[in-house]
Amino acid sequence: MPGPDRARAHSAPGRDPPPRHLGAARTENFCYSRRPEMAHPASLLADTVRKAVVDAFGPEHAGADPAVHRSAFADYQADVALRLARAVKRPPLEIAELLAQKVEVSGLCSEVRASRPGFVNFTLDRAFLERSVEALARDERAGVPRAERPETVVIDYSAPNVAKEMHVGHLRTTVIGDALARLLGFLGHRVIRQNHIGDWGTPFGMLIEHMLDIGVGATDELGLFQFTEFYQAARKKFDDDPAFADRSRKRVVLLQQGDAETLALWERLVEASRVYFRAVYDKLGVLLEDSDIRGESAYNADLPGIADELERRGIARVDDGALCVFLPEFTGRDNEPLPLIVRKRDGGYGYAATDLAALRYRVETLGATRVLYVVGAPQHQHLAMVFAVAKRAGWLPDSVRAEHVAFGSILDENRKMFRTRAGESVRLLALLDEAIERAERAIREKNPELPAEERAEVARQVGIGAIKYADLSTERIKDYVFDWSRMLAFEGNTGPYLQYAHARICSILRKANETGIALASDLLRGQVPEGVRVELGEPAERALAIELLDFAAAVDAVGVALQPHRLCSYLYELANTFTAFYEACPVLRADNPALRDSRLVLAAATRRVLATGLGVLGIAAPARM
């Protein structure tokens, strides 16, 4: 039952202060077309509230978070008064009232009112919204400003192993990393992708010997690509045949010594893998290229220096033959400090040394101000230790942020690790092909008129998009359940649903164009002629406008928190808001041409935001499906 508090708290006549009605909007203050970059409503409101706080309570509160966000009781609300109450020793409502009076919102809001117990509610001005949506509709960036202070962001992701097939375990790191790379790049940061492939280590001894056994040329025909069989055959010989094992060990030594012939054989394996990686990345539609590859081997020459410096400066010490860094803040069994092993007892270097060298390279050579590791959650402690050691050694200064972008596992319907029936890891290429096949079947059934050639391409976009979206749309730290029928559903928060929403809008614009509406051909080319005006007379139109203008805030939030699922939620909400608009407001059959054009612009703006939003997630937005 609805509680009485609600009425008392929010709308009791005479209890809340009267609303502050503002005069006619001076929209020229917010004429976006004159600005190099747009600012979205939430940030404009935050700025103006911040000023009002300083104005009312002094500069010592300049740092107070205005706490502006969307509201169920207005367009936006600010909660800063509630938080300020203690500091300024005044009742929250009084503070809210004062802020409502002081806040400078002419041209931005049509109404500002305080509400118990201490909220400030903002209603955006209609003309402001209309002009802003017009600007968004003709802005290639759909209203997203570039970062004021661009950073150099190094993103470490994907990292498959040479001479091994990629499997589901590589899906999340590759998809999440790609989305973050696109999104941060879109925000104007300098993004440097780093594919830290596993191209070094003792297994290469047996792999090279096996390659010699079956004929060097054979690896060129590994095709797409029987690395698993290749690897397993080598492994079996290593375990069963002492002579082969002996050769393998000697080969490792040759490799580490830089023997030219051995290196050439090794390079042959790496190149075969690069061909394979390209095929996977191409099918998956991610940005990674050969030039992004900087594997473990790239740091070989740095490892002795890393070890020496740590030992010389007393950060590391030899324990039981191995060079270790002990960090008091990390403990393991028996409460003993946990070692980070830099150099093994046999003189070889472990992956900790490589990670340290890579981090130093990224900071000192690449000039990173932010380093992201898109790596599974189980590695959290390892990375935390690497960061801690790097900090202590001065390789990771306070001016650089190193962040572990951790993610959970992919589970099957029984909540077990996602594997084949035989208990093997699922091949990534097979998984992608199945997604495409399933999408193809669905499209053929639901839209038989689509030409076969186009259908094949759309099936690829929908199938891959479904897999990516399923991965990106839940909070990444949690495990998620892999479910074909859910991710390929056209209902709910799925990739296909958003792609459908986009395709349907395209269809409206196409139809308008075919009907001979002049504006439509401009809109299809992404252009909005001068003079076309958006009118927001209906609540559904107004709601859509506000949602559209929130796009920048959604993208920005992901850039900070590195949580792509927030952008997914936003896009899903936008699609729903558009549908509500579309149900309530006839577009092609609007009452008059001006209203029809206004609604076409709203549709075009929605299309742009959907396509841009899906694009920064790495998901295609087909015009028909």
Added chain:
RNA sequence: GCGCCCCUAGCUCAGUUGGAUAGAGCACCGGACUUCGAAUCCGGUGGUCGCAGGUUCGAGCCCUGCGGGGCGCGCCA
């Protein structure tokens, strides 16, 4: 044993630095197509937010303890 992560409706998941009434989809029940793409839409049923304390004007969110699940914890990466 120590540490990290997770626990929200029958299922799968949202819930923005603590803010006004905890929301979607699926499933189930009932509606809406001679009408812009019904692949879309609109209602309804359904929740002691794992449990118990604490901090706060206010806790799904923060702190402590407990329970359940997952994963790490010296020479693989």
